[in-house]
Amino acid sequence: xHLQPLAYLDSDFLExxxxxxxxxxxxxxxxxxxFKAQNIHDTVVLFGSARIHSRERAELELSELISGQGVDxxxxxxxxxxxxxxxxxxDARALAKLLTTWSMSLDSPMHRxxxxxxxxxxxMEAANRGAHEAGGKTIGxxxxxxxxxxANPYITEGLQFEFHYFFMRKFWFAYLAKAxxxxxxxxxxxxxxxxxxxxxxxxxxxxxxxxxxxGSEYWDPILNLEPMADWGAINQVDCALIQRADxxxxxxxxxxxxxxxxxxxxxxxxxxxxxKTRS
Numbered sequence: 001x002h003l004q005p006l007a008y009l010d011s012d013f014l015e016x017x018x019x020x021x022x023x024x025x026x027x028x029x030x031x032x033x034x035f036k037a038q039n040i041h042d043t044v045v046l047f048g049s050a051r052i053h054s055r056e057r058a059e060l061e062l063s064e065l066i067s068g069q070g071v072d073x074x075x076x077x078x079x080x081x082x083x084x085x086x087x088x089x090x091d092a093r094a095l096a097k098l099l100t101t102w103s104m105s106l107d108s109p110m111h112r113x114x115x116x117x118x119x120x121x122x123x124m125e126a127a128n129r130g131a132h133e134a135g136g137k138t139i140g141x142x143x144x145x146x147x148x149x150x151a152n153p154y155i156t157e158g159l160q161f162e163f164h165y166f167f168m169r170k171f172w173f174a175y176l177a178k179a180x181x182x183x184x185x186x187x188x189x190x191x192x193x194x195x196x197x198x199x200x201x202x203x204x205x206x207x208x209x210x211x212x213x214x215g216s217e218y219w220d221p222i223l224n225l226e227p228m229a230d231w232g233a234i235n236q237v238d239c240a241l242i243q244r245a246d247x248x249x250x251x252x253x254x255x256x257x258x259x260x261x262x263x264x265x266x267x268x269x270x271x272x273x274x275x276k277t278r279s
Contacts, residue, residue, distance in 0.1 A: 048123025
C-alpha cells in the first residue's frame with residue numbers, strides 16, 4: 001500500500017495554489033529564525049540599480065572595446081557612460097564600509113545598523129562588498145527573477161535570503177530598517193523608495209526611518225516632489241522626508257546623526273526589532 005506523504009512534506013501540495021499561505025508564512029518565519037540566530041537587531045538599507053558596475057570592471061570593458069576592431073559608436077558611448085556611472089558603485093561601497101566600521105564600534109550585544117541590500121549585482125553588490133571589507137555582517141534579500149538578479153558573493157554566510165514574493169521581501173526591507181539610502185536606479189529602486197515613503201507618511205512604520213537620496217546629478221532631473229506639494233497631493237512637510245547627499249562622507253554624517261539621536265540616545269520605545277519578537 002502506497003503511503004501518502006505528510007501534508008507538510010508533500011511538495012505537490014506545498015507548490016500548489018492551496019499551499020500559497022504556507023509559502024508566504026515560510027518567507028516570514030524562516031528569515032525571522034535566522035535573524036534571531038545571528039543577533040541582528042536592526043539594519044540600514046542601500047537601494048540602487050543592478051546595472052551599475054565597479055570602476056575596475058567598467059574600465060576593463062571600455063579598454064577591451066577600444067582595443068578591438070570596428071568599434072561601434074553607440075556601444076562606445078554606453079561603455080563610457082558605464083564608467084561615469086561606476087562612481088556610484090564605489091560611493092556605495094565606501095559608505096557601507098564607513099557605516100559598518102562605525103556600527104562595529106558600538107557597545108551592543110546585538111549587531112546594529114547592519115548594511116542590507118537586495119542581494120544582487122550593481123549597487124547591491126557594492127553595499128554588501130563595502131560592509132564585507134569592513135569585517136562586518138551584511139544581509140542580502142534576493143528575489144528570484146528571470147534576469148539580472150543573482151546573489152553577489154559578499155553577503156555574510158547565513159544572511160543570504162531567497163524570496164519568491166516581492167511583498168515579503170519588501171516587508172523585511174522595512175521591518176528592521178532604521179535608514180534607507182537610495183542610489184541611482186530604475187523602476188525597482190523608485191518602487192521600493194515610495195513604498196517606504198508611503199508607510200512613513202501614513203505612520204504605518206514603528207521605527208523612525210531616515211531616507212537619503214544619493215546623487216543630485218542623477219536624481220534632481222528625475223525626482224522633484226515640490227509640484228506635488230504645490231498641487232496639494234502631499235503636504236509640504238512630506239518633502240522633508242527625504243534628505244540628499246553627494247559624497248559617502250556626507251551620507252555617513254547624516255546617518256550617524258540620525259541613528260545616534262533616534263536609535264541610540266533616544267529612550268526605548270516599543271519597536272519591531274528582532275530582539276523584541278517573542279516566539
